[in-house]
Amino acid sequence: MPDVIVNAAAYTNVEKAEMEQDLAFTVNGHALVNICEEIDNFNRAQSRNLPLIHFSTDYVFDGNGNEPNLPFDRVNPINIYGKSKAKGENNILSSNVSYLIFRTSWIVSRYRDNFVKTILKKIETNSEISVVNDQYGAPTSAEFIADFLYELFQLESIESKKGLYHICAQGETTWYELADFILKTFVEIKGVPERALLPIHPIATSTLKTSATRPRNSRLCCNSLIKTFPFEYTHWKMQITEIVKVLLK
Template identity: 40%
Template structure:
């Protein structure tokens, strides 16, 4: 099995490399080795290497910066996936793409299913949704995995941000009215590998953590685990719950972005990410 991975230096990309079967062939690329926004480069690369599967883990994920860098976000999150989807169709490769809970506006109060109407409220979400549409319009057999609140021992994420801030602050104000499901990137990687090894119909699937929490509760769990792992050296930190209105950002965030996983569980028996256990692993690795 030969697999082309884009976004190899990101959280998901690095976890995917860690999990990758040793008897398969991996073509791990970043933007320097393969610019997915360049249609000719994409076609030439895939024509030359002829992968059996293409996994697109590349994305522009700086939610606030995307409001100012709209064209770059559009190129990476919409045009790039479209280029890959078309090339995958042309060269008969299975195509797996990773999307986001931010395609929804967060006005529901029960978990979003794949068929729910999308209505992104920021540029990042809009470019990711446009990418989904472009993929399925050009490659109906493509598989899209929507996930949420991704964290890992790699790259930049909420867990690392909390630990970094706590190193020089004694009190942190954390948003307590946005609800979502933290998801370990290593579990997403395992899900992608399961999809590769099995027959899946093209379309959208939701995959996320097994428990929904607010950012405040997620942060509380982070510091609870940190203290248990390092009871002597861990500095005490006070967390203050605040509303989204008390922490204005350039990009709006959905207040509710919990995803319903029934579809992928029923089809393939794939279980939700056990993010509590994963968090112990991640913090242990970081510390």
């Protein structure tokens, strides 16, 4: 018998989603109808009220403006991945199931392929690196999210915390500034002179040929999360430093 139900599964390839629209909508959208129906059936049969804990994304917003997006700001996705994730959120909101939806952004980790590992590999081989400098958000460590979930599971009644929240690291940056921070952390840890490494080039998103449009403003306002759940909400620089340290060990 489950005590918690977490859905972190998703179709996450933003580029391929433009070509595989049906699959993206099936996994990120329609699957939530089925998941909610199953939870509802289970709750009725067992006289329980298990909520669904679901992860969503900053990509449900259009990225206009310069302020952090609030949980109940208008959703207006600009690519298929964002549209399919927004559909999933709507399917949960219109179900009978209690929910905690956590929108997050820019997930990085010591595990699997992600931005931090890609940049570190390029730094280690002193390769040319160009990174976009006009998308704003908060890089967030998967470990931070996992630790948050662990604390959440210790609470007496998760059901009473039902809602739509934003969860990401504190602070904001651009992908270019993040790459430069990784380079500076590398230099500090390895004790190599920065002049020995090629500098990272800031570029505009418009110079890249991509199928999917990316939101410029991916900032998420986490105030309602911070008010509701006591937790150590750390800055992105601290989270990135931890990952780089582990990867360079």
